[in-house]
Structures are given as C-alpha cells and as structure tokens.
Amino acid sequence: MNDSDSNPMPSIEDVARVAMLSRLALDAEGLEAARGDLAAILRHVAAIRSLDVEGVEPLPRPQDTVNRLADDEPGPMLDRDVLLELAPRTEGPFIAVPKVLGEGGA
C-alpha cells in the first residue's frame, strides 16, 4: 500500500486488497466505485491528521470503564437444535461448509 503520510488516494490495488481483507467479492466496476468513495471520505477524514495529539491517550470507550466480570457459574444456553435450524446448510447435527483443504468444492 501507499505510505500513510501521502495523499489519501488509494490505488486500485489498495482497494482490491481492502476488498480481499473485507471478504467482499467486487467486480472491476465495484472496485472503481469503491475507490472513488474511499478517496472522498478519506479526504474529509484527513482533517483530524492536522490536530496536535501529542501525549493524548487513545479513548476506545467513552467512559474509560472496564467490563464487569460475571460469576463463573453455568447458566442456561440456547438449544443446539434451535441454532442448527438457523444454518443455511446442515448435515445431521453439523453445519455444512465447503472443503477447506485439498481441491475445494462445496
């Protein structure tokens, strides 16, 4: 990818890589449209790069709070059959997926 300090105009290769990382299948037209959109938004977003943030701690959540921990006790769970019913494809008590090893194929 381009160096982050350069003008925030992603190349078509950048956009194809982002689409791949996003697991989004886009055709050439879709990639070109995404490039234009990303460039316009990044131009706007780039304004924050002019602010002095030296010594400022990042704030990932608004209240600097941390998660409360639950007691380590078993509780009710959703039924396996209910969850399996949601799956687009099943085989017996399993969710069916394409092969991930070898030659592939659904």
Place this chain on the structure above:
Amino acid sequence: MEHLNDASHPLQHESRRDDLVDRIATVRDGETTTVERLEGTLARIEAVDGALNAFHEVLSDDARRHAASIDRQLAEGRDPGPLAGAIVAVKDNLCTTEGRTTCSSRMLEHYRSPFEATVVERLRTAGATIIGKTNLDEFAMGSSSENCAWGPVRNPHGVDRVPGGSSGGSAAAVAADLADVALGSDTGGSIRQPAAFCGCVGFKPTYGRISRYGLVAFGSSLDQIGPIARSVRDASLLYEVMAGVDPNDATTSDLPVEPPLADGPIDLRGLRVGVPREHVSDRNHPGVTASFGATLDTLRSAGATIIDVDLPLTHHGISTYYVIAPAEASSNLARYDGIRYGHRAEARPGEGLEELYARTRGEGFGAEVRRRIMLGTYVLSAGYYDAYYTRALKVRRLIKQELDQVLSQCDVLLGPTTPSPAFRLDADLDPVSMYLNDVYTVNANIAGIPAISIPGGLAEDDGEALPTGLHLQAPAFAEPMLLRTAAAIEALVSG
C-alpha cells in the same frame, strides 16, 4: 403517490397532548381497552403504511394475544405493569423471538432470532404490546432511511421527504400515529435526527445506561438504544423501564436508575443553557436558524441564562466518527459469512471457503454497508492503523474533554439537532454530504453523554412547513437534569 398532508391523514387530527402517558391512563381508567387501541392502530397501519413503508413486519397475531392478556389482567384487578395499554414499535435491528429480525438487509432476510433483546423483554414485562418491526437503513448505517433492502421510508410530514435515519421507520411510525412510541438505536444521531425530521422526541441515554443485549451490533463503543416518543415524559417512562444493569451486557452501568421526572420539569429561571457557537453557524438552513433563534428568545423571556460557548472540535466529530464507527462495523459485521446463519451464496463447484465468504458478503450487503466495511478495514490495516484509527481515538479523548469542560460551565447544552429540515428523497447526496447531517449529534456518541431532540418549531423549505429539532446534551448519567430541562423547554415551546 398519495400525499399524506390532507384532511384524511391521522396527523391532521392531533391537536390534543394525547401522548402515551395520557393514552395508557384511558386504559387503566376503563375508558378503552388495549385491544381497542391495538385494533385502531392496526387499522391506521393498514390505511397509510403502504405509502410510508415504516414497518417491515406487523406482528398482528402476537400483538392481539398480548393485548387480550393485558386487558384480562386489568379486568381481574391485577397490575400488568406501567406500560399496560401501550402500543410499541421496535426497530428491526432489535432481536425479537416473534417475527424476523432483518436489519433491512438481504443478509438477514429470513433471520429469526432465538432470543429476545433485553429492552424488548423489559417492555413486554412492563405490559407493553409490541406491534411490529420498523424499517431502517441497513444495519443502522445511514441518515435518510433510503439504504433499505425493501424500499425507503417516507416522512409523514411530506411523503417526498426522507424521515431521517437510521431509525426512520420508528420516527415515521410515531409521527403518523402507527405506534404510541417506538424504539430506535443511535450510533451517531440515528434516534435524534429522524425524531427531529418527523417532529418527535428522540432520546439517546448515556452509554452504558441501557442494555444492548439483542441489539445487532454496529459500532459497539457508540451504539445506544432509546425511545422515539410523542413527549418528553413518554421518553422518560420508556427510559425508566429499560435502563439499568443487565448481566447479559457487561458494558451496562450498575449505577442506580432514578425516576428522571420525579421532581417535574426544571425551573428555567437561572438555568444555565450553553449554546455552542459552532452549532448556530451560517451553514444552517435559514428556517432552522429562525426557529432556533425564536426558541432562544423564549428561553430568555422565561428567565434562562443563555451562555455562548465554544466547541471548536465540533466539525472534527464527523471525521473521528467515520474512522471509529466503520472500524468497529468492519469487525462486528465480520460474523456475517453465510455459515452459521443468514444469507449464503449458491455453492459453485470447486469453490473454497474464502470465495464463498466473499460472494456471500458481496451479495448480502448493500452499497453503504460495503462502503463502511471497506473504510473500516482500510483504517485498521497495516500502515494506516496509527495514522487513522489510533489518531481518531486520541481525538475522541480531546472531544470528550472539550465537552466535559464546557458542560462544567453550564447545566445543559442546546442547539439545533440538524443543520436542515428533512430533505427530499431524490436529493441524491454524496456519502460525505449525507454524513454531515449528523454534525451536531455525533459528538454525544463519541463522548458517551446523554442527548435528546425535542420538537423545535417549523422551518419553511420550498413552500412546505417542516419540523425542526432542539438538541440538548448533558453530562454522563445526568439523565434527570437532561429530561427535566427538556420537559420544561417542551412545555414552553409547544405552549
């Protein structure tokens, strides 16, 4: 297209206060029943929702069963709860075990949740009847309710206008009296902006005040659930029922929930109302400027002290938001891969898992959702993470510090909710112009503070009189101060 601004439209018959609090009193007093109220509401939906498209699904059978049960309990002298008689609509990104939960996305077109959102459960337990699931921008990403898999929502105040977004269906339903109140979710203004465009009250509580368990996640450090209502006291009642700690959402606060309006509307005499200079800029629509100016004059006459304050980081809010929210969305939406639930692309011979994921997601998500996932992935990717994401989190702290500092000089902040009234469906705004709709609302999400939009008078645009919103913000967990002030201003402006 049939225009709703005619004598037959339900809005034309609304001159009473006639809010939820009044309406449920008529059920308790025996003047009417929940079933009668429900049937009336279902008839109005049948009559006008073809034009508005506020609902994805009307849960008539379940609602009828529930309403009959409420009436039976009342007849037997039992107390079904503080919301007995209430007809409530729910944004379709909140999980309900009745009906589908689609998020207005092809990805979840057939999804039926095996569990119920905590807020929905609490409303039902309090006696509310859930009438249906409302339309929204896909996965709550949008400001116009046009990014919808099954057609846009239209504004009851003018059907060629957008209702705002992303909770546009909820706001349109309340404005057209297709529900007494509705639930929305607000990640950058998605409750308050549509409430302003549709002439309703829209309330986003403090981050952590209301459980998000069962809210389909978009931006987890920003999302909050809240009511869209006909009055501040209605919003306050819903808040009281929904707020409080939930073991299923570890981000909920365990601070006790006080009844916000227990002491009534605040006395405006001497109240310090901060008005950010950046929120009353020349860039606002002249109708918004005029109605907001009139409100300030009324407040001064009522004895409030108006203080001009500076929030110079206001316009950096949108930039900060459009790094943080897409980053969180790209992570949250990674779960939609076509394997365990939701849409799955047709299998192709020889295709592996990665290709299946990518085609499933390319087919299942609409354009705006794809755009934000890619933006989020970009700002989180190697070489850009520090320049965008880490920097945005640092600016977030600066924005929060700025708001905290200004809120220490006054009791509440007040400004217009949006720069303009509802725009036309065919406005065809580019993404950045669309995002700028949230310029005054987004920093409340960034800082996690409570904020509310209440009706602020009408603005004329192209010869049409359209609602505007007044936006109030208060420190974190200061809901009583916020709602008491909003109730006082509501009485002043509407009176």
